[in-house]
Amino acid sequence: MTKLISQIMLILIAFTVSAQETTIRYYRSITLQRETEKEKARYKTVTTSIDDFLQIDLYQIDTGKLILHKSFHKSKPYGKWYAATDDNTLHNYLEYGRFVPPGHYAYDFEKEQLKDSILGNFTKPSLTGVDENILKRAKIRGISVLVVWINVNIQYPVEAQTARIQGEVRTQFTIDETGSIGNIRIIEGVHEILDSESYRLLKSLPRMLPAKLDDKPVKLYVEVPIRFLQVPGNQIIKL
Secondary structure (H helix, E strand, O other): OHHHHHHHHHHHHHHOOOOOOEEEEEEOOOOOOOEOOHHHOOEEEEEEEEOOEEEEEEEEOOOOEEEEEEEEEOOEEOEEEEEEOOOOOEEEEEEEOOOOOOOOEEEEOOOOEEOOOOOOOEEOOEEOOOOHHHHHHHHHHOOOHHHHHHHHHOOOOHHHHHOOOOEEEEEEEEEOOOOOEEEEEEEEOOOHHHHHHHHHHHHOOOOEEOOEEOOEEOOEEEEEEEEEEEEOOEEEEEO
16 A cells, blocks of 8 residues: 555656646546546546645545545645545645644754753653664664664665665654654655655654653654665665
8 A cells, every 4th residue: 555655646746836726637547647538537636726835635536535635835745644544544644844842842862962951950761662782783883772773673665766766854753751752744855755754664663761851751852864875786774
């Protein structure tokens, strides 16, 4: 299903430049390879543009169900993107745009310290249930456990490798007083395939031991760049 969504996204992206007001296109196949007449169609795309905003929706005609939704602002991905699962349950699988929730301290995950000078004794957050090898690698290299965890668990999508898509996806998430991860967003994406992998990766983060200030749990806001890099003859992924 994930691969199919990626294929559909690649096709739909071609409509984002030319769309004006509302445009409807009809297709026999969900792969959207070739347009057809309305009477023969099983799927349709509805593209709506209002000022600097653009919205693209893919529907299954016989059921009227929304299969895919994405939106743009000034040609850049914007807001929540939705897709239907195999059981037709709609869920958001990507969310774009920075959101700094109130009451959160900005945290530098590489230096493992607060970005602002705050009075008090600060205890950094820590990943729970992490493999011992990850802890050892972080200690030997003198880097954050989170950096190593991401390098170990990230997957470079085959579609992106084949198309030689690479770059840095800027992401964010929060850690609340219980250590739960939330508010995962793509601040600045590279391509929907790499953006989706970055989003998936952060959603799979294990619960953390929360940060503390003077022994009281506090909420953190974290920005993380995730880099997908390729070199001839080898694929290298770094954070």
